[in-house]
Amino acid sequence: MRRNYHLFILLFPVVFWLVCFFLLPLVSVFIYSFIERGTYGGVRWHFTWENYQRLFDGLYLGILWRSVSTASVCTAVCLLLGYPFAYYLARYKPKHRNVLLLLVVVPFWTNFLIRTYAWILILRTEGLLNNLLGAVLPNWGPLELLNTPLAVQIGLVYGYLPFMILPLYAALEQLDVSLLEAAQDLGAPPRRAFWHITVPLSLPGILAGSMLVFIPTVGAFLTPDLLGGGKVSYIGNVIDRQFKTARDWPFGSALSFMLMGIVLVGTVLYFRALQENEGQP
Amino acid sequence: MKRALEANIGLVYLFLYTPIFAVVVFSFNSGEQISVWEGFTFGWYARLFEDAALWRACRNSLMVAGVATVIATVIGTAAALAIERHRFRFRTALVRVLYLPIIIPDIVLAIALLTFYVQVRIPLGLMTVIIAHGVFNIAYVTIVVRARLQGYDNTLEEAARDLGANEWQTFWRITLPLIAPGIIGGALLAFTLSIDDFVITFFTAGVGYTTLSVHIYSLLKFGITPKINAISTMLLANSIVFILLFLWFQGGATSSQKQDF
Numbered sequence: 408m409r410r411n412y413h414l415f416i417l418l419f420p421v422v423f424w425l426v427c428f429f430l431l432p433l434v435s436v437f438i439y440s441f442i443e444r445g446t447y448g449g450v451r452w453h454f455t456w457e458n459y460q461r462l463f464d465g466l467y468l469g470i471l472w473r474s475v476s477t478a479s480v481c482t483a484v485c486l487l488l489g490y491p492f493a494y495y496l497a498r499y500k501p502k503h504r505n506v507l508l509l510l511v512v513v514p515f516w517t518n519f520l521i522r523t524y525a526w527i528l529i530l531r532t533e534g535l536l537n538n539l540l541g542a543v544l545p546n547w548g549p550l551e552l553l554n555t556p557l558a559v560q561i562g563l564v565y566g567y568l569p570f571m572i573l574p575l576y577a578a579l580e581q582l583d584v585s586l587l588e589a590a591q592d593l594g595a596p597p598r599r600a601f602w603h604i605t606v607p608l609s610l611p612g613i614l615a616g617s618m619l620v621f622i623p624t625v626g627a628f629l630t631p632d633l634l635g636g637g638k639v640s641y642i643g644n645v646i647d648r649q650f651k652t653a654r655d656w657p658f659g660s661a662l663s664f665m666l667m668g669i670v671l672v673g674t675v676l677y678f679r680a681l682q683e684n685e686g687q688p
Numbered sequence: 689m690k691r692a693l694e695a696n697i698g699l700v701y702l703f704l705y706t707p708i709f710a711v712v713v714f715s716f717n718s719g720e721q722i723s724v725w726e727g728f729t730f731g732w733y734a735r736l737f738e739d740a741a742l743w744r745a746c747r748n749s750l751m752v753a754g755v756a757t758v759i760a761t762v763i764g765t766a767a768a769l770a771i772e773r774h775r776f777r778f779r780t781a782l783v784r785v786l787y788l789p790i791i792i793p794d795i796v797l798a799i800a801l802l803t804f805y806v807q808v809r810i811p812l813g814l815m816t817v818i819i820a821h822g823v824f825n826i827a828y829v830t831i832v833v834r835a836r837l838q839g840y841d842n843t844l845e846e847a848a849r850d851l852g853a854n855e856w857q858t859f860w861r862i863t864l865p866l867i868a869p870g871i872i873g874g875a876l877l878a879f880t881l882s883i884d885d886f887v888i889t890f891f892t893a894g895v896g897y898t899t900l901s902v903h904i905y906s907l908l909k910f911g912i913t914p915k916i917n918a919i920s921t922m923l924l925a926n927s928i929v930f931i932l933l934f935l936w937f938q939g940g941a942t943s944s945q946k947q948d949f
Contacts, residue, residue: 410774413855414770414774414776416766417766417767417769417770417774418766418767418770418776418782420762420763420766420767421763421764421766421767421770421782421786421826421830422782424763424822424823424826425785425786425823425826428801428804428819428820428822428823429785429788429789429797429800429823430785431804432797432800432801432803432804433800435800435803435804435807436796436799436800436803436804438807439803439807488696488699488700488703489700491692491693491696492696492697492700494693495693495694495696495697496697509931509935510701510704511700511704512931513927513928513931514704514705514708516880516927516928516930516931517708517923517924517927518883518884518901518904518920518923518924518927519884519886520886520901520904520905520908521711521904521920521923521924522707522708524711524904524908524912524916524920525707525708525710525711525920526707527908527912528707528710528711528714528722528723528917529706529707529710529723531723533721533723533724534723535710535723538723538724565703565704565707568700568703568704572700597689622791622793623793623794625793626793626794626795626796627793628794628795628887629886629887629905633908633909643793643795646795646796646799647795650799650802650891656803659799660799660803663795663796663799663800664796666793666795666796667792667793667796670791670792670793670796671791671792674791
């Protein structure tokens with residue numbers, strides 16, 4: 408009985424907070440996604456499927472596709488840069504390893520707005536990159552780099568690369584080196600040992616890193632807003648617009664729900680892949 | 689092969705640090721352009737001190753982060769203790785729901801809270817931001833404290849109880865000091881995330897309740913001046929102090945643990 412009383416004291420605040428300020432808000436946005444938009448920006452309490460039907464409009468499917476493909480490219484680039492990085496780091500002298508790893512995390516602790524702004528400084532027409540190239544190459548005409556999909560892509564990779572490196576490092580650092588030695592003794596060339604031992608054993612790290620990069624980038628709002636300059640729309644920006652300028656809250660709610668759906672499907676797939684991987688001998 | 693790996697390492701560090709370095713260097717630039725070097729000055733820093741709106745935003749940020757961190761640390765620690773030390777019916781369900789605010793995109797959480805506040809007629813202000821930050825901060829504190837609880841064995845607690853300590857005494861004298869580094873680490877993490885948060889604050893703050901992140905955002909959207917470089921550098925310095933504090937507490941945690949056992 409006493410033990411139950413303790414448990415109640417420990418659990419009540421967290422359950423209260425989650426129910427009131429997380430689950431009820433999710434219910435609220437769900438309800439909003441099924442009502443009509445009012446004439447003057449408010450809402451009319453009238454049931455409709457229309458908000459979800461609009462999602463299948465070519466325009467919004469295109470935006471959705473752009474968000475998903477941008478997030479996929481971002482994940483792939485992070486993996487290509489991060490894997491060799493983590494691989495090298497995991498085999499580095501243990502003494503300096505932690506310092507090198509810390510240096511990856513430092514930028515991640517700085518304000519996201521500042522990190523994104525730094526790329527405005529570099530990429531704008533009078534920015535550092537154009538100035539540098541202009542100083543080196545005599546006939547350099549400044550490139551319009553800011554407010555392009557490329558700028559958004561660079562900003563996203565910059566923002567989320569540490570999320571890829573850390574789980575990869577954790578997986579590669581635990582790798583049993585004796586397995587690689589055994590492969591070598593049995594005559595496997597290094598390339599074969601890499602693809603047949605290192606990669607499969609670091610798969611949990613690859614999966615975790617990919618999920619940690621893909622999920623926040625697919626719903627990214629700030630990076631496309633600042634580096635894309637509102638010229639290229641991603642799902643996060645469209646949601647923002649429904650709430651801040653277009654004042655179509657029901658449609659914005661439907662978009663949010665779809666975005667959450669994509670992310671949850673991704674999460675479930677991740678856990679399933681992880682379980683399958685563990686199931687293998 | 690080794691060369692290629694080393695080149696990749698260099699490239700990644702260059703990629704990570706060039707933008708930050710550029711911001712710091714250009715915060716001392718005397719020109720009116722943000723990215724054209726003209727001469728050295730401390731002028732932009734001096735101007736920061738005269739900027740009343742900036743300081744108001746700072747105060748709001750500190751207030752939101754401070755209150756949200758205290759709330760999240762207490763609730764998150766309690767949740768971690770319940771999850772690690774007790775078996776109850778909805779334990780798995782609780783863990784899943786608890787981590788969901790971290791998994792779903794920021795903008796979805798922000799929109800959900802906004803529609804909720806409007807529907808139940810809670811006026812937007814700083815309180816609504818604090819509540820929102822509580823949601824994700826509780827999750828992060830719980831993760832960090834749970835990791836700490838998993839890391840040590842509870843024989844010390846059993847010994848204390850065998851020696852006649854009651855449950856409160858055991859908690860205050862044994863459990864709390866042992867998990868304190870985890871609690872402090874979780875609190876520091878929550879505070880940093882709260883200060884840094886933009887998206888959730890942007891949607892849940894009332895008009896006129898500007899935090900530092902929202903202030904910086906409006907500067908970026910409606911007229912970039914070199915002052916932004918100086919603000920960025922100050923924030924950067926702050927973050928570095930916080931990382932060092934975090935590491936110091938976490939590092940202290942492992943070394944004291946080694947001494948104890």
